[in-house]
Amino acid sequence: MCVFKFSVILCGYILSATVGISQSTGHRYLLVSGYTKALPDKGIAVYDFNTQTGELKFHSVTGGIENPSYLAVSRNGKYVYAVSEKNKGTVVAYRFDRLSGKLDSINQSSAGGRGPCYISTDDAATHVFIANYSDGSLSAIKLNTNGSLDTAAIQTIQHAGSSINKDNQSGPHVHSMVPSPDNRYVLCADLGIDRVYTYSFDAKSGSPLSEAAPAYIDVKPGSGPRHICFHPNGKYVYVVNELNGTVDAFSYNDGKLQYKQTITMLPEGFNGIIEAADIHISPDGKFLYASNREERNEIIIYSIGKDGTLRFAGRQSVMGAAPRNFVIDPSGKFVLVANQNSNEVIVCRRNNKTGLLKYSGKKISTASPSCLKFITVH
Numbered sequence: 001m002c003v004f005k006f007s008v009i010l011c012g013y014i015l016s017a018t019v020g021i022s023q024s025t026g027h028r029y030l031l032v033s034g035y036t037k038a039l040p041d042k043g044i045a046v047y048d049f050n051t052q053t054g055e056l057k058f059h060s061v062t063g064g065i066e067n068p069s070y071l072a073v074s075r076n077g078k079y080v081y082a083v084s085e086k087n088k089g090t091v092v093a094y095r096f097d098r099l100s101g102k103l104d105s106i107n108q109s110s111a112g113g114r115g116p117c118y119i120s121t122d123d124a125a126t127h128v129f130i131a132n133y134s135d136g137s138l139s140a141i142k143l144n145t146n147g148s149l150d151t152a153a154i155q156t157i158q159h160a161g162s163s164i165n166k167d168n169q170s171g172p173h174v175h176s177m178v179p180s181p182d183n184r185y186v187l188c189a190d191l192g193i194d195r196v197y198t199y200s201f202d203a204k205s206g207s208p209l210s211e212a213a214p215a216y217i218d219v220k221p222g223s224g225p226r227h228i229c230f231h232p233n234g235k236y237v238y239v240v241n242e243l244n245g246t247v248d249a250f251s252y253n254d255g256k257l258q259y260k261q262t263i264t265m266l267p268e269g270f271n272g273i274i275e276a277a278d279i280h281i282s283p284d285g286k287f288l289y290a291s292n293r294e295e296r297n298e299i300i301i302y303s304i305g306k307d308g309t310l311r312f313a314g315r316q317s318v319m320g321a322a323p324r325n326f327v328i329d330p331s332g333k334f335v336l337v338a339n340q341n342s343n344e345v346i347v348c349r350r351n352n353k354t355g356l357l358k359y360s361g362k363k364i365s366t367a368s369p370s371c372l373k374f375i376t377v378h
Contacts, residue, residue: 028049028051028329028376028377029374029376029377030047030048030049031044031045031046031080031371031373032044032045032338032366032371032372033045033069033082033369034067034068034338034367034368035367035368036067043065043068044061044062044065044094045060045062046062046102049336051334053362054333054349056345056364060101062094062102062103062105064105066084068082069117069370070085072121072128073373074125075123076125077375078095078096079093079143081093081094082119083111084116086115087114089110089111089112089113089130089132090108090111091108091116091119091128091141093106093108093147093148106148107148107151109150110154111130111139112130112141113130113134113138114132114134115133115134116132117131118131118174121143121179122179122183122203123179126143126208127140127142127143129209131176131188133174135158136160136172136173136193137156137157137158138156138159138174138177138188139155140154140155141154153206155207155209157199159172159174159192160172160193161192163193163222164221164222169224171193172190172192173190173191173192173193174189174192175190176226178228180201180230182234184200184254184255185198185200186201187228187237189225189227190225191224191225191242194221194222195216195219196216196228197216198217199212200255212256217250217259220244223244223246225240225242226241227278232284235253235308236251236308237249237251237257238310239279240276240291243274246276247263247290247302249308249310251308260307263311266292270296272294272295273294276290276293277291277324277325278325280326280328281304283331286303286355287302287303287304287355288301288310289301289302291323292323293323297320298315298317298318298323299318300312300315301313301314301316301357302355313354313356314356314357316357317359318346319339319346320346324370325337325369325370326338327374328350330374330376334347334349334350335347336348340370343365343367344364345369346363
């Protein structure tokens, strides 16, 4: 779910002295965004992340955007796109200077729907794709060669329907849009109607998204599919289900999903509140990680078999509340977790042999973080 009801602690960003960025493979930028109700002058923060020590040092912050709840970074690292999660949602395009570590706004556009909660871009940076949670629609916006949004070229598709959870599934709630590795399709998770859609993608068309055949695959009623990830080999797709705390595994081939497995995120006998959130795979393709909020507040770890099936490997507390989003360092050494309700980003070390995580003791304080993205410094 995208709308949270809680009181935000006014802790803000810890603004340490701005530091120079070493132009070495030992450093990356970490972008942190989230909800700005408590701190309207804050928006997207940039930190220097040391891949050897796991340390984070504040570098810059860009304000002027309300509730930048999710980000997308172009493959070349030159452009960043943010959704502004509000009733009449917007998308903002930024130019990112990897020398200064600062964002400069280019332009903005309507998101094509209400309450946008997710944004992605294709590898060629021709379009951005937006999931509009509140009204259950999805949009595609064309990008110009200078990274700006083409405000005259917006396609919006409206979903319809409902499912069995009366509190969260009275209507459609599109929650993620993920392009396929070959850039020919975009997968879309709709939490409100328990479906994972497949859209064909044609970057040259004025309406770049069209229903594939089949148009969707149903998941178990009441599951609430939220986020999607592709295996690095492109043969498997995994979906984390927010409402019943499971992960679904699928075989994938040329836009078609075939169900393989459902595995629980919950310990035996658990009957408390479930609110699963995010899902990612380690760079080596051997382990899958999924987060659960509310009572559990943990990352669940699975090993991935050669056939794509999952096996439980362990759990790691996130040392805080509401791990809405997390990111795996491209080197595979660290996992960073955005704890939205405890207003912090924590750093865990990752064992690349067992996949298990261990809290490093390193963290930063930041108000209501909801998205983390890396940009590599060359």
